[in-house]
Amino acid sequence: MEYVQLLIVLFIVGYTCFYALSSNSRRRRSGKLPPGPYPFPIIGNILQIGRHPHQSLTKLAKIYGPIMYLKLGSIDTIVVSSPEIAKEVLQKHDHSLSSRRIPAAAEVHDHSTKSMLWLPVADQWRILRKISKEQVFSVSRLEASHGLRQEKLQNLYDFVHECSINHQLVDIGKAAFIAALNLMSATLFSGDGAQYNSDSSQELKETIVGMAKILATPNFSDFFPVLKSIDPQRIKHESKRYFGKAYSILENMINQRLKLSAESLDSVDKNDFLQALLDYSRNNSSEFPSDHIKHLLLDLFAGGTEAAATTMVWIMTELIRNPEKMSKARNELWDVVGRNNKVKESDISRLPYLQSVIKETFRYHPTGPLLVPHKADVDTEINGYIVPKDSQIFVNIWAMGRDPNIWSNPNSFEPERFLQREIDIKGQDFDLIPFGSGRRICPGLPLATRMLPLMVATMIHNFDWKLEGGMKPEEVDISEKFGVALEKAVPLKAFPIKL
Structure with missing residues (x-):
């Protein structure tokens, strides 16, 4: 460890001079960079970001403008904070601004070279995107697996009902x-991921939570890529362990399905994504080798x-904070x-207030308050x-979402605004994306727009909630915790009351 610390110190000393020269050179050379706060030597503007980057960047944008x-x-x-400029980045110049800067934690087990999330927009990415669209999130595929999701929603209802009976x-x-x-497991694997009242069968849950935590940890190696080989915080080391565990679980599922297929005289009767992937890989092994299946599964599942x-926690938080909205x-x-x-x-389209x-x-x-960061392939x-x-x-x-120039009463929870204003959340209305x-829009959007309304309905249809x-x-506290997802900082706990 002392050796690593020495290397870091030597790097910082040497980099100070380089940074000062290169930073000034960049500003003189570009001349047309967007406005922004002046960076400190070496660390730049890191200290001005803090623990809540989305909030800090919002405050800075009020000073320096919607592109910073x-x-x-x-x-x-570059930070974009207005729908007009977001449209420029995500739509008009999408071809040159759609790559990714890969965090060190995602480079383990070759994940970044096989993951739809991190691959550049090229042939392999297009193949994965096509497979996701046609084999998982098509209307016919989602319709075929809706029975599996209904079963998992019933499990959620049974758990809440039992808690209401036991005043738990x-x-x-x-x-x-x-x-x-469990809803994702049902759709992708036709199985359960975890149980509500058991510490057993939680391996997948614990692995997903661990991966999210390690990916959310600020990493020096991402701010200073030259440190990646040193891994001073051991983040890449920990990431390798979690990703390895996840792949082991997924490989076991894949092998079990292959064994079942081999033992069955007829084709395996499954309507899930895993079977669709196995069938597709078998028929198109050159463009989608079988060892890529686990990477795509992990992207979608995690x-x-x-x-x-x-999102479900925030919905329930606001409904409990606003009883009249829940009613x-x-x-x-x-x-x-x-x-x-x-x-x-099939009821979702007839529930406009729930959708609002x-x-x-x-x-x-x-x-995802800052979305997944894009990277510029060329000066744009x-x-x-x-x-x-x-x-x-x-x-x-x-x-x-908090801009008063876009939304009236932006700091109030008012679902009614969407009854009066037709707005699309599928990437065409840039006020709400x-x-x-x-091309980088979330591929799971069709499934999310089915899952969320049903999860909320299960929690409130026959239950009220008492703090x-x-x-x-x-x-009820609504402070935030920034990470892979923008979580509620204080856990939400309440007693379900059967109606």
Whole structure:
């Protein structure tokens, strides 16, 4: 460890002179960089970002404008904070600004070279995108697997019902994570990921949580790529362990399915994504080798679970904080579906207020407040400024969701605004782009728009919620914790009351 520390010190001393010269040279050479705060030597503007980057960048944008330049360590960074410029980046100049800057933690086990999330937009990425669109998230494929998701929603209902009978406090974040985990498992693998009242069968859950935590940890190696080989914080080492565990679990699932197929005289009767991938790989092995299956599964499974669970917690937080909103959503369910009938995926389009609650949560508590950063492949002119080649680009949708020039009463939770204003969340209306836009838009959007309404409906259709310790609804904490997803800092716990 002393040797590593010495290397870091020597690097910093040597880099100070280089940074000062290169930074001044860059500014003189470019001349048209967007405005931004002046960077400190070596660290640049890192200290001005803090523990809540989305909030800090929003405050800075009020000073420097909707397109802003910062230096984070040695990395040129562009921050976009308006729908108009977001459209320029994600749509008009999508061809030159759609690459990724790969974090060190994602480079383990060759994941960054086989992952749809991190691959550049080239042939391999297009193949993976096509497979995801046609084999997983097509309407026919999702319809075929809806019965599996209904079963997992029933499990969620049974858990909440049992807690209501036993007057048991529910950690809504944990329940939401397990529900999302099982819904994704049902769609992808036709199986369960975890159980609600058991410490066993939690291996996949613990692995996903561990991966998210390590990916969310600020890493010196990402600010100073020359440190990647040293891995001073051991983040890459820990990432390798978690990714290795995840791949081991997925490989076991794949091998079990292959064994089942080999032993069965008929084809395996599965409507899940895993079987579709195995069949596709068998028939198209040159463009999609079987060893790529686990990487695609991990992308979709881990990303979908974390995002859905986090969004669900924020939805329930706001509904509990605003009892009249919960009553309106529940009354809509009773009017459209009935008090004793189960909510089905086919009911979603007839529940405009419930959909408005979800859209308002996307606006007010976006799971990915800065989206996944893009990277410029070439120098690109945006709004009269140069976005330098290799710079990373943040689109601050958290700032856009709180902008009073776009939204009336932006700091209030008002689902009703979406009953009066037709808005698309599929990447075409840049006032609200929770899933991104352009070619890098989240591939899981079709599944998310099915899962979330049903998860919320399961939690409120036949239940009211009472806070512990006599806490009043308006006292529920809504402070945020920045990470892979923008989580609620204080866990949400409440007692379900059967209606």
